Amino acid sequence: MNLYYVEDFSLAEIAEQLQVSRQAVLDNIHRTVASLKRFENELSLVKKTQEIDNVASELSQIVLKHYSNDKELLRLVQRISKINEM
Numbered sequence: 538m539n540l541y542y543v544e545d546f547s548l549a550e551i552a553e554q555l556q557v558s559r560q561a562v563l564d565n566i567h568r569t570v571a572s573l574k575r576f577e578n579e580l581s582l583v584k585k586t587q588e589i590d591n592v593a594s595e596l597s598q599i600v601l602k603h604y605s606n607d608k609e610l611l612r613l614v615q616r617i618s619k620i621n622e623m
Contacts, residue, residue: 538569586621593617
């Protein structure tokens with residue numbers, strides 16, 4: 538998956554590197570994508586991550602507007618935002 542989606546290798550390049558057929562690579566990509574979709578349907582991680590981003594953004598605006606001198610609160614809001622970036 539990394540070679541295909543991140544490194545942008547072709548199916549043939551992956552097959553050659555892993556010493557398998559091009560069809561085996563394609564089958565595994567399809568199977569993995571299907572598994573990831575099932576996981577997402579069950580866990581809703583993308584939706585939850587987006588919601589955390591929205592809440593962190595709103596919280597950040599409120600803190601900056603009303604509590605801009607509170608360094609500890611600002612630091613915690615920044616931590617929340619960074620957690621979702623991982």
